[in-house]
Amino acid sequence: MIPNYILSNLNEARINLFRNKTRTLLTSLGIIIGITSVIILIAITNGAKSVIETQLTSLGAKTIMLKPFVRTASGQTTGRGQNFTEEELELIKSLDSVDYLAPIVKASQEVNYRSISNIIALVGSNADFAAINDWNNKSGSFITQNDVNDGTKVCVLGLTNSRRFFGAENPIGKKLRINGVPHLVIGVLEPKGLTPGGRDQDDFILLPYTSLNRLNFRPDLSNVVSVLMSARSSDELEYAKFSIKKILRETRSLKPGEDNFDISSYEGVTKRILNTTKILRILLTSIASISLIVGGIGIMNIMLVSVTERTKEIGIRITIGAKSKDIVFQFLCESALLSLIGGIVGVMLGFIISKIASTIIGWPAIVSLSSIMISFFFSGGIGVFFGIYPAFKASKLDPILAIRNE
Amino acid sequence: MSSNILLELSGINKIYKMGDLDLQVLFDVSLHIYQSDFVSIIGPSGSGKTTLLNIIACLDRATSGKYNFFGEDVNSKTNDEMSEIRNLRIGFIFQSFNLIPRHTALENVILPLHYSKKFKNENFNKLGEECLNMVGLKDRINHYPNELSGGQQQRVAIARALVTQPEIILADEPTGNLDSKTSDDIMNLLKELNKDKKTIITITHDNEVAEQANEMIRIKDGRVI
Ligand SMILES: Nc1ncnc2c1ncn2[C@@H]1O[C@H](COP(=O)(O)OP(=O)(O)O)[C@@H](O)[C@H]1O
Ligand SMILES: [Mg+2]
Numbered sequence: 001m002i003p004n005y006i007l008s009n010l011n012e013a014r015i016n017l018f019r020n021k022t023r024t025l026l027t028s029l030g031i032i033i034g035i036t037s038v039i040i041l042i043a044i045t046n047g048a049k050s051v052i053e054t055q056l057t058s059l060g061a062k063t064i065m066l067k068p069f070v071r072t073a074s075g076q077t078t079g080r081g082q083n084f085t086e087e088e089l090e091l092i093k094s095l096d097s098v099d100y101l102a103p104i105v106k107a108s109q110e111v112n113y114r115s116i117s118n119i120i121a122l123v124g125s126n127a128d129f130a131a132i133n134d135w136n137n138k139s140g141s142f143i144t145q146n147d148v149n150d151g152t153k154v155c156v157l158g159l160t161n162s163r164r165f166f167g168a169e170n171p172i173g174k175k176l177r178i179n180g181v182p183h184l185v186i187g188v189l190e191p192k193g194l195t196p197g198g199r200d201q202d203d204f205i206l207l208p209y210t211s212l213n214r215l216n217f218r219p220d221l222s223n224v225v226s227v228l229m230s231a232r233s234s235d236e237l238e239y240a241k242f243s244i245k246k247i248l249r250e251t252r253s254l255k256p257g258e259d260n261f262d263i264s265s266y267e268g269v270t271k272r273i274l275n276t277t278k279i280l281r282i283l284l285t286s287i288a289s290i291s292l293i294v295g296g297i298g299i300m301n302i303m304l305v306s307v308t309e310r311t312k313e314i315g316i317r318i319t320i321g322a323k324s325k326d327i328v329f330q331f332l333c334e335s336a337l338l339s340l341i342g343g344i345v346g347v348m349l350g351f352i353i354s355k356i357a358s359t360i361i362g363w364p365a366i367v368s369l370s371s372i373m374i375s376f377f378f379s380g381g382i383g384v385f386f387g388i389y390p391a392f393k394a395s396k397l398d399p400i401l402a403i404r405n406e
Numbered sequence: 407m408s409s410n411i412l413l414e415l416s417g418i419n420k421i422y423k424m425g426d427l428d429l430q431v432l433f434d435v436s437l438h439i440y441q442s443d444f445v446s447i448i449g450p451s452g453s454g455k456t457t458l459l460n461i462i463a464c465l466d467r468a469t470s471g472k473y474n475f476f477g478e479d480v481n482s483k484t485n486d487e488m489s490e491i492r493n494l495r496i497g498f499i500f501q502s503f504n505l506i507p508r509h510t511a512l513e514n515v516i517l518p519l520h521y522s523k524k525f526k527n528e529n530f531n532k533l534g535e536e537c538l539n540m541v542g543l544k545d546r547i548n549h550y551p552n553e554l555s556g557g558q559q560q561r562v563a564i565a566r567a568l569v570t571q572p573e574i575i576l577a578d579e580p581t582g583n584l585d586s587k588t589s590d591d592i593m594n595l596l597k598e599l600n601k602d603k604k605t606i607i608t609i610t611h612d613n614e615v616a617e618q619a620n621e622m623i624r625i626k627d628g629r630v631i
Contacts, residue, residue, distance in 0.1 A: 005520065313506050316504045320521070
């Protein structure tokens with residue numbers, strides 16, 4: 001039976017490899033490091049993809065971001081650019097290709113309700129914030145343009161903060177003190193849960209940005225960290241970006257290349273996320289390929305030693321009827337298994353390191369089943385490839401010399 | 407019944423090339439081996455006995471001369487075809503037993519079966535146990551070679567030689583490493599196999615052992631005398 005033949009060869013290989021465990025482990029070190037890198041590499045790439053996907057759904061393909069930054073040619077943001085003015089934002093908002101526009105102001109301040117007190121992330125924006133970010137109210141209402149115009153002391157809670165301050169109570173109509181100033185809770189948002197990186201997306205309190213600016217004693221727009229906009233459709237995204245640039249350059253009398261603002265969209269985010277992981281990925285790919293090749297050569301080397309050590313055994317086998325293919329197969333099984341052991345250890349190590357790294361850096365690492373399959377396939381393949389030469393050498397042994405009585 | 411010729415060597419020469427030097431080890435050897443023969447090859451050390459046996463065994467090729475094995479010309483066979491012949495038609499016994507040390511007695515015995523198409527669907531362990539039983543090692547099947555005495559190891563080797571049910575058993579000084587009592591046991595075993603119609607060719611440099619065969623081939627300096 002053919003499976004029986006393969007099984008007995010695999011068993012033979014297992015006996016030989018486990019007889020010399022230290023040697024087996026040291027030999028497969030290259031493969032272990034290589035496969036560990038492959039697993040981490042794929043885990044991080046998958047993680048980056050999932051972050052991008054979340055960005056895509058939460059920001060939307062129509063979203064444009066405008067920031068008071070200067071971006072250099074290499075893509076790095078350097079220093080602050082020029083703050084936006086109400087007039088500029090009015091002009092942009094009046095564009096046909098732009099549907100929604102929401103300035104974003106951020107601050108962290110002490111918030112308390114009765115005896116509960118905490119430093120909370122505050123977000124200041126306007127009514128368009130909900131549409132752009134796809135936030136829906138769980139209960140109550142959202143901030144309105146009137147709230148923004150008047151700087152009303154109202155706030156909308158992310159679910160985490162509703163629970164934090166009010167527990168099971170209904171927070172609507174209650175007053176939270178933000179930096180000591182009472183603000184009326186008018187709504188609670190639907191929860192969005194954790195990001196793949198583990199950040200709680202519901203841990204914030206939303207205010208009209210004018211109210212937040214007043215709390216910060218900054219009545220102008222100098223606190224605006226970004227302006228989110230939504231193009232009318234994703235087809236009009238590029239045109240909208242072009243129009244926004246044109247408005248800003250005209251009002252600020254800028255020549256091309258002097259831009260003191262930064263405009264980006266989802267595509268840019270994707271590129272930047274991929275860029276952050278690029279160096280890591282190049283590094284891991286190099287480590288993986290170098291150690292897999294070095295590992296393969298190590299396997300070839302130890303298999304050649306093994307063939308020499310077992311000259312007599314090979315001679316006996318050939319004498320009693322082994323054909324070339326039998327000897328080749330036996331040694332290929334051994335080198336493949338040797339490499340596969342390295343692969344298995346590498347997968348486990350890669351899995352553990354990915355998980356640890358992901359909790360430390362807050363970046364998701366997704367070890368997929370396919371990456372494990374690829375690793376096994378790869379390590380087995382390397383074992384076979386680098387085992388070919390030693391195996392053929394073994395099969396060409398002259399049995400007479402091998403079994404000679406010494 | 408001994409008119410049936412199995413092996414036929416005529417004008418066999420064997421020359422080893424050692425660098426520029428040619429070393430002729432066998433000179434114009436011709437002989438016939440009949441079915442159920444018990445042949446001993448005797449001669450001093452270095453006279454070419456092993457070389458001759460290796461050629462008979464289809465392990466080595468003659469430099470010139472004709473060799474018919476069961477009516478077929480061995481010279482025209484490929485290495486793999488010769489492997490197949492050895493696997494199915496020849497059992498090997500060596501002076502130093504040549505067992506694989508990390509395999510048990512049973513695993514050693516069934517090794518030839520792994521290389522055989524003929525036994526593909528058989529129960530290897532059952533065949534192996536039968537052979538070990540035949541050589542009186544029923545209770546040692548799971549022992550490793552280093553747990554067995556020399557005589558027992560040689561019995562394992564004989565069981566391995568028998569497992570593919572070959573017509574011919576070739577033995578190269580099978581008693582060379584054994585004391586005289588154990589040697590007698592092994593020779594008796596070979597004689598019994600011969601009674602079972604196995605053709606046996608054994609090398610020895612011991613006259614007493616050689617005389618137990620029913621035919622003796624004497625070799626000196628690479629020539630049959
Ligand atoms: N592979 C070889 N290469 C060179 N010389 C060999 C080889 N094998 C055997 N010989 C030589 O051939 C001669 C016969 O050897 P061998 O057949 O082993 O003799 P015996 O078995 O009778 O002791 C010896 O002189 C030996 O050194
Ligand atoms: Mg000899």
